[in-house]
Amino acid sequence: MTHPILSWALPTALGMLVLAMVLALLRLLKGPSAQDRILALDFMYLTGMLLMLVLGILYGSSTYFEAALLIALFSFVGSTAMAKFLLRGEVIE
Template sequence: MFAYVIPLCLAMLALAVVLNLLRLIEGPDMPDRVLALDTLSINALALIVLLGIWLRSGTFFEVALLIAVMGFVTTVALGKHLLHGDIID
């Protein structure tokens, strides 16, 4: 069953990544681009987790945790920069 489901999920997530990249490039304003970047990091996270399940490797999950933390910090920093102009007060 996993032989069919995981490649299908990988293909759908790859399509989601491509659509996020399009939104990131042609977003009408900066908040849309920040949200596209956050969604892109979440989709990359899901791709890495699925690849880890498919290859039966625990290393991918550690990489996914690092990407999740970096995505959160990046989104907060960009949001603060958009609101206040400075990241560090």
């Protein structure tokens, strides 16, 4: 971290992302419908990916960026499978 703004901005961003993930977890557990739960899980995927990106900037490691890429890939596949299951009742035809 060479810039003075990053010394307070990155920990603040991490705190906000953790708070967002906790609120999404509450929606995942309490959601009134399956669509709400799937949307909360998608949001948790997104915040997890952003958390990895912020950690990668904070620590200056490219490993976190690769983990964020994997989270994005798995979230797309998982969201597609869950949406197909909700529409048709089966994933594999």
